[in-house]
Amino acid sequence: MRIPEPTSLHSAAPFTLALDAAASRLDGIERFPAAELGSAGIVRLSVATPTRRTRGRRRRYPLLILLDGEAIFGSAVEMSRLMAQTRELHECIVLAIDCAADERETARRVHELLRWSGERYRIAGNDVALFGAGRAGGHAIHALHHVAGLAAAIASAPAHCESAEQQPAADAQTRRLLLYAPIGSSCRALIDGMNAEVAISHAAPGWPVADLVRGLRTLWSTGVQGGKGYEVFGRAWLRPVLLAASAPLSLARKWQGRPPSAGNPHRIRSRSLERDFELLAVLPEPRAVGHRHALPAVLVLDANLEFSTAAEAAHALAAAGVSDDAVVVGIGVPRSESTAEFAFRRFEEFSPPLDGYDFSDGMGRIMRGLFALRGQDARERLGKAPLLYRFLCDEVLPLLHRHYCIDPQRISLLGHSAGGAFSCYALLQQDSPFSGYAGISPGIGMSGFWLRRQLAAGAAPAPSARTIVLSIGEEEDEGESQGSGISQTAEFARQLRARARAEISYHCYDGESHASTYPRAVTQALRKLLGRAGD
Known part of the structure; x- marks a missing residue:
């Protein structure tokens, strides 16, 4: 393979994004490169406000402030929104701000930021939390002790806290401090003198976003179990009702209108599926671009939901020296299409072949009920995984090879939920070009447990799988997950071990839901898929 000039890695492809630009593509993002914060001076700010479909005229939202949070801003936004969509977390406003060199100056910035944001956004005054990791974790603890109006702080492995000579905040609000160990001795001394409820837990290894998600679930949980509520669509009596209502719903979708696709450099047309996708690619930091060797690549499904999280995790692991630099590629649905369109396309494109599946099980009944909402028959819409597979192999990968210097022996596919089921489907294709596969909470039960039935019938993983x-x-192991077969992932892994020569790992993350597991799972998956060559 001819190695392109280093500059071409950046300039050749119109769908290339900088890491912070990937987060900027999310809805409701505002960037303030020079915000005036009163006595705190000029600072850089990034803000994510609630999406339109959840925004209420009088509703007020919790506020999450990320200290030194630009490197995880996209992840914080995606994960907080994903858990809000599953109704297990209250949706919040997210702000990222740089720490100052001094803890007192950071506390001053936080104080002014509370005033600034209160004038612009509808904030629930008793639900304001800070998050920081390492040095920023120490600053978060200091600010919680001294800044009025803060309700909580989440600190991941806080590194250092200066002695506090100032008086603590003069409000009567009860504060909560969630600490994820290890904790520096100077921080422990300050914690012991604080008037706050303190909870200490083990830190998640590798990446602080997992600690952030755990902290948010502790602070702002709705009490709703993620995945509950879909069972109603599986009731047989409901389908005729939904079909009767589908005509006005379909007309309403037509009236919505969509922006023209012209000028979107990320939009590509699939020949196999005859529909549009968005292609996003984030390159390694400049330190790696000059390397005269091909780079591994990871294709991330569901780029609309989780692309920034995967890309930021990959960059953090490479910067820490625990994995190789890589090109991270996202495959998603054009954002000009509705949220509902995206949801239904996931079911269609990620589901394995139907092969006589009669839709009589719980998941089949749910799918028929959901598609009846659109006046469609799920039996005619699902099972498009073979077409998506051909799109990736015959159209996307050649396009990537034309623009980037990618190692053809180190291309991985990563998916979550239904996307995880598709990753497992690709694993069972004998001509698969992928060497790595990650299925996070995969829908093993899709298409009548097609994946397990194939292995039981003698199918083997692709020879390329490593x-x-x-x-x-x-x-x-409850609710929606039972019908989707996610709880059978361990048994699927056992079946694979009996037939594959590849390295196979399975892990069940304690205390995590279908949504919250993603940061921990994607970090571990990327460690294994992108582990340093030769290690």
């Missing part, structure tokens, strides 16, 4: 990473969250 690394297979499967995982679920501990809470995924």
Whole structure:
């Protein structure tokens, strides 16, 4: 393979994004490169406000402030919104701000930021939390002690806290401090003198976003179990009702209108599926671009939901020296299409072949009920995984090879939920070009447990497979997860081990739901898929 000039890695492809630009593509993002914060001076700010479909005229939202949070801003926004969509977390406003060199100056910035944001956004005054990791974790603890109006702080492995000579905040609000160890001795001294409820837990290894998600679930949980509520669509009596209502719903979708696709450099047309996708690619930091060797690549499904999280995790692991630099590629649905369109396309494109599946099980009944909402028959819409597979192999990968210097022996596929089921479907294709596969909470039960039936019938993983990473969250043994077969992932991994020569790992993450498991799972998956060559 001819190695392109280093500059071409950046300039050749119109769908290339900087890491912060990937987060900027999310809805409701505002960037303030020079915000005036009163006595705190000029600072850089990034803000994510609630999406339109959840925004209420009088509703007020919790506020999450990320200290030194630009490197995880996209992840914080995606994960907080994903858990809000599953109704297990209250949706919040997210702000990212740089720490100052001094803790007192950071506390001053936080104080002014509370005033600034209160004038612009509808904030629930008793639900304001800070998050920081390492040095920023120490600053978060200091600010919680001294800044009025803060309700909580989440600190991941806080590194250092200066002695506090100032008086503590003069309000009567009860404060909560969630600490994820290890904790520096100077921080422990300050914690011992604080008037706050303190909870200490083990830190998640590798990446602080997992600690952030755990902290948010502790602070702002709705009490709703993720995945509950879909069972109603499986009731047979409901389908005729939904079909009767589908005509006005379909007309309403037509009236919505969509922006023209012209000028969107990320939009590509699939020949196999005859529909549009968005292609996003984030390159390694400049330190790696000059390397005269091909780079591994990871294709991330569901780019609309989780692309920034995967890309930021990959960059953090490479910067820490625990994985190789890589090109991270996202495959998603054009954002000009509605949220509902995206949801239904996931079911269609990620589901394995139907092969006589009669839709008589719980998941089949749910799918028929959901598609009846659109006046469609799920039996005619699902099972498009073979077409999506051909799109990736015959159209996307050649396009990537034309623009980037990618190692053809180190291309991985990563998916979550229904996307995880598709990753496992690709694993069972004998001509698969992928060497690594990650299925996070995969829908093993899709298309009548097609994946397990194939293995039982003698199918084997692709000869190209070298690394297979499967995982679920501990809470995924109830509700929707049972019907989707996620709880059978461990048994699927056992079946694979009997037939594959690849390295196969399976993990169940304690205390995690279908949504919250993603940061921990994607970090571990990327470690294995992108582990340093030769290690």
